[in-house]
Amino acid sequence: MYYAHSVEGRESDMWQPLAGHLQAVADEAGIRTAKFGMAPAGRLAGLLHDLGKYTAGFQARLRGGGRVDHATAGAQTAFALARAAKNGLLGQIIAYAIAGHHAGLGDRNELAARLDKALDGLDDIWRSEITPDASNLMPVGFTVRAEKDRMAFQLAFLGRMLFSALVDADYRDTERFYAQFEPKAPDRDWPRLCDRVDGLIARVDADLAAKAATGGKMNPLRREILDHVRVRAGMAPGLFTLTVPTGGGKTLASLAFALAHARAHGLDRIIYAIPFTSIIDQTAGIFRQVLGAGMVLEHHASIDEEKLGGREARDKLRLAMEDWAAPVVVTTNVQFFESLFANRPSSCRKLHNIARSVIILDEAQAIPLPVLRPCVAALDELARNYSCSIILCTATQPALALPTFPGGLDLTPERELAPDPARLQQALRRVTLRRVGLMTDDHLIDALAGTPQGLVIVNSRGHARKVYEAAVAAGLEGVIHLTTRQYAAHRRRILDDVRHRLTDKQPCRVIATSLIEAGVDVDFPRVWRAEAGLDQIIQAAGRCNREGREAADDSIVTVFQAEHPAPREIRAFCEAMGRVKDPDLLSLAAMDQYFQEAYWQRGHAQLDAHRVVDAFKTSDGTPHFNYRRVAEVFRLIEDGLAPVIIRRDQVAIDALDRLKAADARPGGVARDLQPHVVQVPPKVRSQLLAAGHVRFQQPDRFGDQFAVLQAPSLYRETIGLAWEDADYLDLDNQIL
Secondary structure, three states: OOEOOOOOOOHHHHHHHHHHHHHHHHHHHHHHHHHHHOOHHHHHHHOOOOHHHHOOHHHHOOOOOOOOOOOHHHHHHHHHHHHHHOOHHHHHHHHHHHHOOOOOOOOOOHHHHHHOOOOOOOOOOOOHOOOOOOOOOOOOOOOOOOHHHHHHHHHHHHHHHHHHHHHHHHHHHHHHHHHHOOOOOOOOOOOHHHHHHHHHHHHHHHHHHHOOOOOOOOOOOHHHHHHHHHHHHOOOEEEEEEEEOOOOOOHHHHHHHHHHHHHHOOOOEEEEEOOOOHHEEEEHHHHHHHHOOHHHEEEEEOOOOHOOOOOOOHHHHHHHHOOOOEEEEEHHHHHHHHHHHOOOOHHHHHHHHOOOEEEEOOOOOOHHHHHHHOOOOOOHHHHHHHHOOEEEEEOOOOOOOOOOOOOEEOOOHEEOOOOOOOHHEEEEEEEEEEEEEEEOOOHHHHHHHOOOEOOOOOOOOHHHHHHHHHHOOOOOEEEEEEEEOOOOOHHHHHHHHHHHHHHOEEEEEEEOHHHHHOOOOEEEEEEEEEOHHHHHHHHHHHHHOOOOOOOOOOOOOEEEEEEEOHHHHHHHHHHHHOOOOOOOOOOOHHHHHHHHHHHHHHHOOOOOOOOHHHHHEEEOOOEEOOOHHHHHOOOOOOOOOOEOOOOOHHHHHHHHHHHOOOOHHHHHHHHHHHHEEEEOOHHHHHHHOOOEEEOOOOHHHOOOOOOOEHHHHEEEEEEEEOOOHHHOOOOOOOOO
């Protein structure tokens, strides 16, 4: 008898038979890959993934022997069988998945070495215990792009989705086997969206009815938008745009469409991706309030859970983060896109569950330009071959459609969900935009002094602090500083105070970085915005006269040139805005011109700075896929900032104290600490560590995952983490 898994302290008759494991994984992988027409390939990968366990060496390993490569034999066999069936290309794609199902998808040279590797012979009994079938491996209904250079990317994407299904099937069956020996089985019982969608739609209707009852000038337009998107929910799945000005209720409108669309087409889940961690808690909270907590998974990470290792946190939330089995997932663009280009099993495991989903990209224009080309290619692939509907949801729609954007999306005016976006743009226009040239910090303070309530937005944390301190020194009332120097839980309290002051007509002068533009619901009578890209200018304008209570002529958004030079990446966007010819910068036409200028200025290569799309090629029927290299270089945000935990609130104190327990579950602690983290430049954190101002918590057990501030004086209520005030640190130009 050959075994797949042993159980410590149990006789071998309690171990898992290998043939049973292979068959179970094949069945599970076939079910998962059937969603994108690849069930035969999924079954073949499942049957052969652990073929190398049919060796004396591996069976000895189960009894305490040395490590044995048990994946390569399956990769070699899958390739040989597929090639014999004239499916050599698919055979190699399957071989990538099998070879990497523990260590991760590799590069072409790694797979080539594995396929040529000499191995100990397999016991031929495997041929009678399992019957792999390498025929009909090509996915059913798979369509390719017209551009020849995209086919390899598409096939590599297919390989990553196959890998995801294999890894998840293997994890599930292994987990199921070991669960019988544990006192409590892991809880994975999320409800299916199709079983609950009618009730969820009813909950959304009730919430909207309650909001409508409160009255308000904006509500009739919001209702019109909502009714219109619902009428269009029966349209065929695919790519959509939802172009709604700030304040038009696009968050709930997109959710209402997604629910109705999922019901109409039997889709499996809704994934809501947000570009800014600063508002994910806010959005997830809205969804939980409307849909119920048991329906929504919130998945983001300020602390990298991937590095925590092990299987310590077997709670439902951790497991759901691994496979996104929840009916509604609220996540970040970083988590969403970096998973799509990952190679590690734990990061890729969820990918097959993205198939047959409604994906809402909130603030779709926020995808960074250096990765825009591969991100657009991935979105196109999800819509084209994985039965996804994707909604590009924003007030500032990026120009990603063909032919404007080479290799872009098949977007047409008929796929716009909003009723007449140009009319909405005029109907929801609530501000007047003025460009004034240079304004020094002193000019800003003088301008703020002339209004009891106003918002200034600048381009860096360092500049925000300087303006704030100057406003305080000038004796202005109600001066408030809002920045990512402050941890998220602290910012939420500050914003609650801001909203209270605005409602009660108290003095409220806020100096902020661009984080306040990210869907934060505040309503100022006057806004000053340092020069930036046109999309950011319009987002800033959305914080002025948001509810339309005042005349647009009296609600001024002033765009100024700051005396502090803008960061290099922002200067390029300012130049693109300067080339827009349309005099009405708030119009949709101006926005379209702006994005075309921004993309043209960068050029094809700079929209894929790490040549991700070109990392996948085929030659003479051989895939040259560099999965590992792409995973290493693909980062949505290149800042490379490092987390510092602020042990200030009781939640953070209690979470860190839990790490002292012998059975501490660091995954759960990391999630609890997410709202209590400030991201700083790595050099800053290194020097704070060297000075003893920051220390790692339990480093012998958790490595460098929990860097905790030890100098409370460096975190101030008004400033946040003022790391440069440790004046003996050599911080150079690290103030952001």
